[in-house]
Amino acid sequence: MYKGNFNRDLSLVYVYSLVLLTMLAFSGNAILTRVALASYNMNPELVLLLRVSSGAVTLLLICYLRKYSLKIFSNLHIKTATALSLYLVGFSYAFTELETGIGVLIQFGVVQLVMFASSFFSDQQVPKNKSIGAIIAFTGLIYLLWPIGDFTLNLKSSLLMAIAGMAWGIYSVLGKNTDAAISSTTASFLISTPICLIFVLLLPSNSDFSWSSTGALLAICSGSITSGMGYALWYYVLPKIPSTNAAVSQLSVPLIAAAGGVIFMQELITFKFIISCVLILGGIAITIGVSSGKVK
Numbered sequence: 001m002y003k004g005n006f007n008r009d010l011s012l013v014y015v016y017s018l019v020l021l022t023m024l025a026f027s028g029n030a031i032l033t034r035v036a037l038a039s040y041n042m043n044p045e046l047v048l049l050l051r052v053s054s055g056a057v058t059l060l061l062i063c064y065l066r067k068y069s070l071k072i073f074s075n076l077h078i079k080t081a082t083a084l085s086l087y088l089v090g091f092s093y094a095f096t097e098l099e100t101g102i103g104v105l106i107q108f109g110v111v112q113l114v115m116f117a118s119s120f121f122s123d124q125q126v127p128k129n130k131s132i133g134a135i136i137a138f139t140g141l142i143y144l145l146w147p148i149g150d151f152t153l154n155l156k157s158s159l160l161m162a163i164a165g166m167a168w169g170i171y172s173v174l175g176k177n178t179d180a181a182i183s184s185t186t187a188s189f190l191i192s193t194p195i196c197l198i199f200v201l202l203l204p205s206n207s208d209f210s211w212s213s214t215g216a217l218l219a220i221c222s223g224s225i226t227s228g229m230g231y232a233l234w235y236y237v238l239p240k241i242p243s244t245n246a247a248v249s250q251l252s253v254p255l256i257a258a259a260g261g262v263i264f265m266q267e268l269i270t271f272k273f274i275i276s277c278v279l280i281l282g283g284i285a286i287t288i289g290v291s292s293g294k295v296k
Helices: 002-038 044-066 075-094 100-121 128-145 155-177 181-202 213-240 243-249 252-264 271-289
Strands: none
Touching: 002 044, 002 213, 002 243, 002 252, 044 075, 044 181, 044 213, 075 155, 075 181, 100 128, 100 155, 100 243, 100 252, 128 243, 128 252, 128 271, 155 213, 155 243, 181 213, 243 271, 252 271
């Protein structure tokens, strides 16, 4: 009995260590993309295409070197690629005219709704403590990201970000049905690349073409490492944890990104940051701590 409990606890530690690594990749992805767009004035369309194409090439190379079987046009892969494309396009276009903090709140708020709804409609029991933990964590996120002073909410960009959040939630839910993380993620990126190109060609651009070698390198790193490999790792852990835990865990991403600013950019640790840390991490701990799901 004790040995069984020990092995289960060890499995939980392993799985949630991988979840933490995935959240670090997501945070790095957000930072790389933001720097490429803001600091090097890269076009959102160009960053989008560099991200998705470099992710596809990197994952395809991994599949080739590891000799993974790759079935691209399966029903599941077409669904995941469509969701991934809508997320990437919506995210890239929305942030051009949307306050960063409000954009992240819309995105993660919709993700929570989609993933909790998937648990509800799939007859998975959602304990009250999980809902309480999610509310506490999201309250901390609101406190961390809510803009100071007046701000204008762009309806079009807000709608695009909501679509991006819904698409990412669906992409994450679909990931629970895969048993080949790298192959599935590779297929999604390969199908998404031409879809994103079509969107870029059809949608009007709000900015002139601007090229930066450093910005392009950041976008490629974002696509190949933190997006491509990060999303593959996400698809590896998703079948092993409840959807509610997966949803709430993602609320740590903006917090990790803010902590990165404190560590690497000498930003000040504020009272607001400390309170947000307590709320977000406490809410995540409550949600994960009451998990009754089995680690596979």
